[in-house]
Amino acid sequence: MHEFVEAFKFIAHNGAVAGNPNLPSLAHLALQTLKVGAIGVLISIAIAVPIGVALGHLHRGSFVAINVGNIGRALPSLVILAVGDAFLGLGLTVVELALVILAIPPIITNAYYAVDGVDPDLTDAARGMGMSESEVLFRVELPLSVPGLFAGIRTAAVFVISTTTIASLAGFSGSLGDIIANETSYHFSGVLGAAICVALLALAVEAALTLLQHALTPRGVRLRGDRRDSGSIGEATSVAASA
Amino acid sequence: MSVAPQIAASAPVIPEFGKGSSSCVVHNHLFCWDWVEGNWSPVLWPALRQHVLLSLIAVGIGFVIAVALALAAHRYGWIEKPTILLTTFLYTIPSLALFELLVAPVGANIFAAEIALVSYTLLILFRNILTGLRDVPREVLDAAEGMGMTRTQQLLRIELPLALPAIIAGLRIAVVTTIALATIVYTIYDSGLGVPIHTALGEGPFKTELIAAGVLVISLAILCDALLVGLQRALTPWARARQGG
Numbered sequence: 001m002h003e004f005v006e007a008f009k010f011i012a013h014n015g016a017v018a019g020n021p022n023l024p025s026l027a028h029l030a031l032q033t034l035k036v037g038a039i040g041v042l043i044s045i046a047i048a049v050p051i052g053v054a055l056g057h058l059h060r061g062s063f064v065a066i067n068v069g070n071i072g073r074a075l076p077s078l079v080i081l082a083v084g085d086a087f088l089g090l091g092l093t094v095v096e097l098a099l100v101i102l103a104i105p106p107i108i109t110n111a112y113y114a115v116d117g118v119d120p121d122l123t124d125a126a127r128g129m130g131m132s133e134s135e136v137l138f139r140v141e142l143p144l145s146v147p148g149l150f151a152g153i154r155t156a157a158v159f160v161i162s163t164t165t166i167a168s169l170a171g172f173s174g175s176l177g178d179i180i181a182n183e184t185s186y187h188f189s190g191v192l193g194a195a196i197c198v199a200l201l202a203l204a205v206e207a208a209l210t211l212l213q214h215a216l217t218p219r220g221v222r223l224r225g226d227r228r229d230s231g232s233i234g235e236a237t238s239v240a241a242s243a
Numbered sequence: 244m245s246v247a248p249q250i251a252a253s254a255p256v257i258p259e260f261g262k263g264s265s266s267c268v269v270h271n272h273l274f275c276w277d278w279v280e281g282n283w284s285p286v287l288w289p290a291l292r293q294h295v296l297l298s299l300i301a302v303g304i305g306f307v308i309a310v311a312l313a314l315a316a317h318r319y320g321w322i323e324k325p326t327i328l329l330t331t332f333l334y335t336i337p338s339l340a341l342f343e344l345l346v347a348p349v350g351a352n353i354f355a356a357e358i359a360l361v362s363y364t365l366l367i368l369f370r371n372i373l374t375g376l377r378d379v380p381r382e383v384l385d386a387a388e389g390m391g392m393t394r395t396q397q398l399l400r401i402e403l404p405l406a407l408p409a410i411i412a413g414l415r416i417a418v419v420t421t422i423a424l425a426t427i428v429y430t431i432y433d434s435g436l437g438v439p440i441h442t443a444l445g446e447g448p449f450k451t452e453l454i455a456a457g458v459l460v461i462s463l464a465i466l467c468d469a470l471l472v473g474l475q476r477a478l479t480p481w482a483r484a485r486q487g488g
Contacts, residue, residue: 003347073416074464076423079457082440086448162337166427169339170444180339180430188346195343199336206335 006189033175040099052111065112072105077163081170103156114148150213294435305364313372330366364417371413375406
């Protein structure tokens with residue numbers, strides 16, 4: 001456990017390594033990781049939520065929603081990053097592109113199932129009350145879909161943090177992964193300290209998104225929402241299995 | 244101690260791309276078949292075999308643990324919540340970090356790699372197996388009980404077969420995810436298709452080797468997924484009969 005003591009010392013010193021004063025601080029790299037990841041997640045949300053919601057609202061394209069999700073899982077982040085590095089050079093743009101490719105599938109799949117799964121009795125009742133299609137979508141389907149939408153966004157966010165650190169293995173500089181990929185400068189205590197920070201960062205992001213989800217979920221949905229949320233993998237995949 | 248890669252340090256000044264390089268290889272063209280032919284048995288095939296082994300062991304162990312936990316949670320409901328909490332926690336930790344975190348207590352070896360890979364399969368498998376078991380209709384179980392089946396007989400002959408589609412759906416996700424994740428194993432243990440990818444990155448990057456190894460990882464995932472779909476069709480003939488296909 002001596003290694004963990006050294007790792008926590010590394011964290012306490014904000015990533016300073018004796019005899020190597022030019023290394024970036026731990027806090028700086030953590031913020032970089034968050035920034036790179038946040039850009040990726042926001043772009044993915046902007047692209048994937050409208051597509052998933054539209055497909056779910058029209059109850060069409062389950063084939064697309066399922067297969068996008070399945071293909072997304074089969075793509076190893078290192079391979080995408082490495083290929084991006086080989087052909088385009090690994091700048092911020094290529095890393096963001098890789099992040100978006102990996103983050104879109106879970107968001108589309110979960111958004112589709114969330115909206116598609118809204119009880120038809122409720123949407124029928126809403127239409128019967130004279131709501132227009134857009135009112136049905138924004139005032140009935142979307143509020144009821146918050147737990148499912150967030151399940152996808154949380155999965156995507158965790159993927160993105162994971163991939164941002166892996167980008168350092170492919171030669172991208174500007175995340176906590178830089179420390180893990182550079183044991184020569186940081187020694188194992190630094191690598192372990194950075195690993196602890198990456199893990200804490202991912203858990204903190206997941207917790208923050210869970211709180212946000214809770215705040216956005218209408219009170220009446222919360223009880224049922226929790227159940228649906230915990231069943232989302234099974235839900236999405238039972239259908240995938242029969243497709 | 245960790246054997247984390249030092250890309251900057253290991254990159255040669257003049258790329259060599261292995262022995263007997265053709266002009267295609269020297270100029271680092273998009274894809275050189277001759278390199279793949281020459282390096283299939285010394286480089287790619289062993290890495291592919293290791294990759295399959297890493298993934299199979301992980302999913303196998305993960306499946307056994309998940310089945311045990313799901314059966315326990317099916318019988319004793321209180322087990323579900325702590326299991327979901329723990330497996331979600333493990334699932335949330337980014338792979339590169341989890342591998343390094345395991346190196347400190349376990350060492351940079353196959354055990355650390357497998358523990359990490361197994362922990363990523365647990366959430367997916369546990370949720371799907373439990374959902375499958377719980378979705379068995381009450382009436383079917385009542386009928387089985389009426390026929391005089393014991394609890395064990397009900398489990399083995401009614402619940403598990405009816406849960407098979409959900410279980411295999413979980414296995415499909417777990418297998419595909421594990422195959423993708425096993426590419427990172429090379430950072431702590433010299434094994435799997437991550438090794439040639441790492442070499443290729445260090446040499447320039449060398450496109451042919453990158454593409455060859457990348458295509459192998461993705462093809463392996465798609466092939467295993469297809470095999471599991473086939474397995475499900477073979478094991479659940481009633482599902483096809485009902486769909487009329």
